[in-house]
Amino acid sequence: MFVFRREDLPSDPSFPSDLNKLGYFINNEDRIRKISNPEQDFQFKINRNPRWNEAQREAMNECIRQIVWSRLDGLGLKQLRLPLGTPVDKPHVPILVSPDLETASRVVVVFGEPIQDLGVWAYRSVGTNGINAGSAVNFAREVLGHVGSNTALILANTGQLIWHCGSRRAVTNASWLAIPRESAVDPPLVMTGRNKIPGHHNWQEHVEYIFAQILAARDQFIKKDAKIDVIGIAEGGLAAVRFLATHWSAWSPYISAICLCNPLHYSHLDLPAGETGSEEDGGSSFAEFLSARCRAYVLSPKVLDEPVPGYNEHGCNCYSSGEELNIECIMPSAWQSILQWLAKISGDPFYSEPRIINEEDGGLDVGRFADDASVADND
Numbered sequence: 001m002f003v004f005r006r007e008d009l010p011s012d013p014s015f016p017s018d019l020n021k022l023g024y025f026i027n028n029e030d031r032i033r034k035i036s037n038p039e040q041d042f043q044f045k046i047n048r049n050p051r052w053n054e055a056q057r058e059a060m061n062e063c064i065r066q067i068v069w070s071r072l073d074g075l076g077l078k079q080l081r082l083p084l085g086t087p088v089d090k091p092h093v094p095i096l097v098s099p100d101l102e103t104a105s106r107v108v109v110v111f112g113e114p115i116q117d118l119g120v121w122a123y124r125s126v127g128t129n130g131i132n133a134g135s136a137v138n139f140a141r142e143v144l145g146h147v148g149s150n151t152a153l154i155l156a157n158t159g160q161l162i163w164h165c166g167s168r169r170a171v172t173n174a175s176w177l178a179i180p181r182e183s184a185v186d187p188p189l190v191m192t193g194r195n196k197i198p199g200h201h202n203w204q205e206h207v208e209y210i211f212a213q214i215l216a217a218r219d220q221f222i223k224k225d226a227k228i229d230v231i232g233i234a235e236g237g238l239a240a241v242r243f244l245a246t247h248w249s250a251w252s253p254y255i256s257a258i259c260l261c262n263p264l265h266y267s268h269l270d271l272p273a274g275e276t277g278s279e280e281d282g283g284s285s286f287a288e289f290l291s292a293r294c295r296a297y298v299l300s301p302k303v304l305d306e307p308v309p310g311y312n313e314h315g316c317n318c319y320s321s322g323e324e325l326n327i328e329c330i331m332p333s334a335w336q337s338i339l340q341w342l343a344k345i346s347g348d349p350f351y352s353e354p355r356i357i358n359e360e361d362g363g364l365d366v367g368r369f370a371d372d373a374s375v376a377d378n379d
Contacts, residue, residue, distance in 0.1 A: 030130035058178035104152035111236030207239035
């Protein structure tokens with residue numbers, strides 16, 4: 001039996017979080033390319049050992065995060081630590097908010113995917129379409145860029161819900177697995193209670209905290225009469241739907257519209273019967289609201305904005321996102337259509353989305369859609 005001494009074990013690979021030192025640069029099209037071959041994008045596989053590949057990818061992702069956060073900061077977005085009032089060196093999760101949050105008459109709040117970092121839609125889109133396109137930079141510029149639009153923006157953070165004590169920052173699960181280890185063959189760090197963020201143990205808690213402590217804080221964080229547009233991506237959207245479905249009577253006067261990317265809720269499971277809105281809102285149910293002022297964008301081979309099946313499952317019209325394969329690429333593909341639709345109905349409190357009758361939707365139950373592109377990859 002061979003026993004390796006600790007000093008004989010291979011060192012854990014380490015890569016600098018610096019584009020030039022990693023061998024890359026940003027070209028004129030805002031894409032990250034190799035210095036040695038300007039036509040080649042990021043090369044993930046550099047070693048037969050997965051640990052080397054993962055460590056290099058995390059170094060590259062850290063470079064991208066810093067660039068994205070710097071650009072969002074340039075647009076005026078600032079970090080807000082949750083739970084509120086938490087010191088910078090204590091367990092917290094950052095979100096990004098625009099400076100006009102307290103005065104805007106309209107607030108757009110985005111609940112993203114739990115696998116992504118704050119402000120990043122998809123790293124693969126960053127590589128293929130550019131940093132601004134694969135992140136929230138272009139999106140935020142559009143939301144905040146119109147003079148006189150009086151619209152504020154909140155970017156939630158459903159991904160970075162693990163507290164790393166060593167670096168005193170919140171990280172995603174992918175970043176946690178890439179944290180340096182004693183050797184290249186050591187297992188990942190073990191999570192304990194010290195790595196939990198109070199009130200944000202998972203993406204559902206995080207979304208509920210933002211509703212209860214930020215969006216409900218009228219005249220403290222947002223105007224008393226401000227209307228809210230919700231954009232939810234995968235689990236982020238599911239958490240928002242679940243919360244609103246069980247608190248609709250309190251929230252119906254404030255929610256203007258909802259737009260979902262890869263919806264994960266099901267009408268027969270997540271929309272309880274009997275929960276109606278306030279008298280001021282006409283007493284309509286949350287299910288009726290979803291039908292009238294919600295739409296979803298899904299994976300589909302069809303062109304962007306073309307109607308696709310899904311109403312029977314999700315209780316709202318579904319449209320092609322223009323993305324066929326990757327859930328994380330729905331937002332980079334469809335965000336312009338999403339904002340155009342939200343802007344259209346935000347000025348019309350009586351707007352009601354006309355139900356689109358799709359032959360594939362008629363009379364079919366949920367189980368029949370198991371292989372449909374509109375609900376694929378939901379797990």
